[in-house]
Amino acid sequence: MPKLSYQKALNRALADAMTADETVFVLGEDVRVAASNVTAGLHKRFGDDRVLDTPLSEQGFTSFATGAAIAGMRPVIEFQIPALLFLSFEQITNHAHKFSLMTGGQCTVPVTYVVPGSGSRTGWAGQHSDHPYSLFAHVGVKTVVPATPADAYGLLRSAIADPDPVVVFAPSAALGVREDLDFGTLAPVSLGSGRIHRHGTDVTVVAVGHHVHDAVAVADDLADSVSVEVFDPRTLYPFDWDGLTESVSRTGRLVVIDDSNRMCGLAGEVIATISERVRLAAPPARVTRPDGAVLPFSLELDRSVQPSRAQLADAVAIAVKERP
Amino acid sequence: MTASTVDIAVSLYRTVRLIRRFEERALELVRSGDIVGGIHPCIGQEAVPAGVCAALGQDDLVTGTHRGHGHVLAKGADPARMMAELTGRVTGLNKGRGGSMHAADFGVGVLGANAIVGAAGAIATGAAWARQRLGTPVVAATFFGDGAVNEGMLLETFNLAALWRVPVVFVCENNGWATTMRVDDAVAGSITGRAEAFGIPASTVDGQDAAAVLAATREAVARARAGGGPSFLECRTQRFEAHHTFEHAVRLRYRTDEELALIRARDPLDIQGARLDAAVRADVDSEIEDVLGHAVEFALASEFPDPLTALDHLYASGLRPRPGSGV
Ligand SMILES: Cc1ncc(C[n+]2csc(CCOP(=O)(O)OP(=O)(O)O)c2C)c(N)n1
Numbered sequence: 210m211p212k213l214s215y216q217k218a219l220n221r222a223l224a225d226a227m228t229a230d231e232t233v234f235v236l237g238e239d240v241r242v243a244a245s246n247v248t249a250g251l252h253k254r255f256g257d258d259r260v261l262d263t264p265l266s267e268q269g270f271t272s273f274a275t276g277a278a279i280a281g282m283r284p285v286i287e288f289q290i291p292a293l294l295f296l297s298f299e300q301i302t303n304h305a306h307k308f309s310l311m312t313g314g315q316c317t318v319p320v321t322y323v324v325p326g327s328g329s330r331t332g333w334a335g336q337h338s339d340h341p342y343s344l345f346a347h348v349g350v351k352t353v354v355p356a357t358p359a360d361a362y363g364l365l366r367s368a369i370a371d372p373d374p375v376v377v378f379a380p381s382a383a384l385g386v387r388e389d390l391d392f393g394t395l396a397p398v399s400l401g402s403g404r405i406h407r408h409g410t411d412v413t414v415v416a417v418g419h420h421v422h423d424a425v426a427v428a429d430d431l432a433d434s435v436s437v438e439v440f441d442p443r444t445l446y447p448f449d450w451d452g453l454t455e456s457v458s459r460t461g462r463l464v465v466i467d468d469s470n471r472m473c474g475l476a477g478e479v480i481a482t483i484s485e486r487v488r489l490a491a492p493p494a495r496v497t498r499p500d501g502a503v504l505p506f507s508l509e510l511d512r513s514v515q516p517s518r519a520q521l522a523d524a525v526a527i528a529v530k531e532r533p
Numbered sequence: 534m535t536a537s538t539v540d541i542a543v544s545l546y547r548t549v550r551l552i553r554r555f556e557e558r559a560l561e562l563v564r565s566g567d568i569v570g571g572i573h574p575c576i577g578q579e580a581v582p583a584g585v586c587a588a589l590g591q592d593d594l595v596t597g598t599h600r601g602h603g604h605v606l607a608k609g610a611d612p613a614r615m616m617a618e619l620t621g622r623v624t625g626l627n628k629g630r631g632g633s634m635h636a637a638d639f640g641v642g643v644l645g646a647n648a649i650v651g652a653a654g655a656i657a658t659g660a661a662w663a664r665q666r667l668g669t670p671v672v673a674a675t676f677f678g679d680g681a682v683n684e685g686m687l688l689e690t691f692n693l694a695a696l697w698r699v700p701v702v703f704v705c706e707n708n709g710w711a712t713t714m715r716v717d718d719a720v721a722g723s724i725t726g727r728a729e730a731f732g733i734p735a736s737t738v739d740g741q742d743a744a745a746v747l748a749a750t751r752e753a754v755a756r757a758r759a760g761g762g763p764s765f766l767e768c769r770t771q772r773f774e775a776h777h778t779f780e781h782a783v784r785l786r787y788r789t790d791e792e793l794a795l796i797r798a799r800d801p802l803d804i805q806g807a808r809l810d811a812a813v814r815a816d817v818d819s820e821i822e823d824v825l826g827h828a829v830e831f832a833l834a835s836e837f838p839d840p841l842t843a844l845d846h847l848y849a850s851g852l853r854p855r856p857g858s859g860v
Contacts, residue, residue, distance in 0.1 A: 232667070258666060264696070269655050269689030276659025279644060280594075281667055284659075300686075303649060304656065312637040312645060313628035314846035349847070349854060372849035401852075447852055 210389040218358035219247045219325060219379060221395070222365035223285065227255050230283060233369060236261040236270060237287035247325045247379075248287060271297040271322075275305045279316040285369060286320065291327040291339045294376070302348045305374040317372040323365070327378040328419070328468050329504055329511055338504035338511070342378050342417070343469040346446035346478075351375040351400060353444050356421035358388040360443055363398030371400060380468070382419035403449035405456065409438035411529050412462035415453065415479050416441060420466045420516060427521045435529050445475055453479070454486050461490035462528045466521050471497040494524040541587070543813060545743040546805040548583035550821045552603040553802055555612055556774075558825050559602065559619055563778045567833060568619050572633045573600040577773030580801035581706050582607035584746025585674050585766075588754050594642045594660055594673040596653035599634045600706075600772075601646030604676050610638040612824055613831040622835035629838045630846065642671070650711075651677060651684025654703060658694045658763075661701045672757045674702040674750070680711030682724050691763070695731040700757035702750060703728065703765040706740065708772040709796075713787040728765030740768030741799045744808070771796045 213221075227233045234255075235248055241262045243249040252260040263270040267288070274284035288294060294301070305318045328340035345352040351373055355361040361379060368375035406421060407428050414437055416424035421441045428437035440456050442448055457463050463483050467476035476495035484493065496516040504511050556576045562568040575582075578600070586595065586607035597604030605615055610626060618625030618636050625631070626638045637645035644660060647653035657675035664671045681687050682705060694701050705724055709716050716724075725735035734756070738749045746768055753764035773796060775781060788796070806814050844854055 234666075264689075264692060266689035266693060268686040269693050272652060272655035272686065273659035273662070273690070273693055276644070276656035276661075277663035277666075278659075279656070280660035280663035282663045299649070300652070300655075304647070304652060308645070309849045310844070310847045311627060311631045311635045312639070312846075313626070313630040314849070315627070315637055315639040316644075317849040319849075351848075351852075373852075 210391055212387045212389055213358045213392065215358045215361050215379065215386045216246050216325070216384045218362040219323065219365055220249055222362045223248065223251060224254065226366055226369045227251065227259060232281060233283045233285060234259040234261065235285045235287065236263050236274065238263060238265060238289045240287050245287060245289065245325045247323065267293045267296045268300055271300040272304055274320050275300065275308070275318055278305070278318045278320045279308065283319045283369060284321070286322045288322060288324045290337050291324050291341060292336055294322070294324065294341055298344070301374060301376070302350060306348065306350050309373065318374050319372050320374045321365070321368045322374070322376045323379065324377070325379045325384065326381045328380045328382060329515055330381045331511065332506065332508060334506040335503050340378070340380070340468045342376070342445055343473065343475045345376045346475060347473065349446060351444070352378070352446045353400065354378045354380065354418040355443060356383060356418055356441050358386060359390055359395060360398055360404070362395045364400070364443060366397040367400050370397065375400070378418065380418040383422070386422065398443065400444045401447040401449055402444070403440055403442045403452040405438060406441055407437065407439040409436040409460065411436045411460055412464060412525055413438045413440050413453070413456045413460045414521070414525065415463070415465045417445065417467050417475065420468060423518050423521060424466055427518050427525065431522060431525060435525060437525060450482060453483060457483050457487045457489070463489060463493040464521070464524045464528050465493070465495040466516050467495065467497050468516060469497055470500055470502050471495070472500045491528050491530070494528050496520045496524050541747070542744070542805070542808045543817065545583050545587055545747065546809055546814065547817050547821065548587070548607050549579040549743055549801050549805050550817055551612065551824065552579040552582065552606050554821050554825050555602060555606055555615070558829055559616070560778065562620060562829070568633070569621065570632060571778035572602070572619070573777050574774040575600045575603040577771045577797065577801070578706055578708060578740070579603055580743035580805065581704065581740045581746055581768045581770055582676070584743040585702070585704055585750045587747045588750035589672065589674060592642060593671045594644055594657060596644050596657040596673070596675045597646035598653070598676050598678060599646065599648040600678065601634065601636065601676070605636045605638060605643050605646060608638070608643045609641040610636070610643055613828040616828040616832040617835050620832045621837060622832055623838040624831070624835040651681035651687040653677065654687045654690040655693070658690050658699050658701050662697060662699045665700065670700065672700045672702065672754050674704055676704045676706060678711060679705060679707040679709070679716045679720065679724065680714070681705070682727055683719060688727065691728060691731040691733060694763040695733050698760065698762035701763045702753045702757060703733070703763060705765070705767045706770055707767050708770050710772060710776070712776045713785055724767045725765065733763050733765050735765035735767065737767045737769060740770030741801045741804055743801060743805045771799065773797050
């Protein structure tokens, strides 16, 4: 079977969406030559009108896209680096996100924001290494973090087709992931549906984005002693609470690995919600970035503030210690 | 004057009068507590929306500001549904979800008042660009105050609109004040100079004269329709009232009584009214009284929305958010 890379999957999703719907267009910085590779070939295929290189004016072009969306188009913005989401946070959360409600349903704002290369890029230091998906889930903007090429394809297709703004985080550490698959099976993946990557009976590990691959690896390593189920929410907002509740109801234990800062991060919400719904057999645990993390440059420092496989293995070991 | 110039003069006066009396009735409703949260009255500035919107067609688009009642009314929204919106009723333009600062009526091309200073220009620009791409070109006029010309995002927008020759008219309502800050203390260089720096044709207009605003906007709209891209109008106007009605309770001292008298000396209502026959003017006045009498009655007789529907429309997809309590 042919191999598909995560990056190529995003590219394919964009091309397929643009072919299927004339109102879809891409804008961003250096998207014509495809500096990020995600928009490779699109300019040649779809032309100037549908692939726009923007000046470095993130706030301006983010709201420009909002305007284009309320007038009937489906813009896809590529943000070159995750920090651009901080710069355009107001435009996304205070305008694009609020227009449907504030106008009493008079308009829809179908904009997709894609960040190919979120989280640590290894050696890019403090201002290029954030992974701010919890912020968007918090404000209620639809938030997607695919882990695999097939999901990257399917979730991006659904994000573009959705009538609301959606932020798609493509973790740097996942961009190189490749998957053997029959391209004919690529299909939209509905927003809000999680996926169990590995079945288990002792503990449910919720893993986000690239950490899905870490969780599967840790589960394999521990297979002789613990049966780990790996749950990938895929969409963080809306979250598949029913899917996760079902899993934890079976395993009775919960560990979360999440590349957010600890304070008010996604892991805290997952633990709170599941604790409200399920009587756990052991205290839940989470592996996250520290509170208020700023990624330092030097490689060992950069890695030391990101969730690791070793930390996850420890958390799983503690969670299953008191097996009934 | 020819028949059609008389019609235009009457129509401009009617809009100025409608906005003026709408604001005065709204101020009464603020005082009576029927409008909560107060308003940013645009009394004194009515000629700007009246003149600009008279140069636009029904399909053309506008975005307004926090001081936005005039923009919405001049573009043709129903005053009764607008008043219902201000009083938070389910019959309001936004079903009571927007209020004074977010009133929108997509049916007449009002993409919404926007309460973040300098934010709406990019939205109007994107919408006008999109309509061109979709093969249904229109012109968008976007209003903003003098305070907005120091917002980076608006300057970014001038650049995008000029680069991509978007059919948009940037309308600066320079009323001399951003809340309590004088324009001279806030603007280095000049207001029109900002647009000119991006190659956008800019002119300064007497914003108290609806006919002058109309003439200048016509030129800008013609340029936009001919593919000439954006234009910029600095409309010199005056805010007769408070920045916001909270000032009625908290007296802020930033304009002296003498200064206020000067500010109010050139009233757009009188300037346009003087161009009409006294009898015609009286007819328009009584017509507007009827319209607003009905508007207030309609608003106050309308239902409030059901609290169970508070988060309706949050997601166009129909997604229901989790409630704030319970499991
Ligand atoms: C970005 C932003 N900053 C501050 C405010 C608070 N604020 C609301 S209106 C206003 C003054 C705006 O002045 P101007 O643009 O001149 O318009 P005017 O009120 O005079 O019509 C301020 C500071 C805001 N709403 N948005």
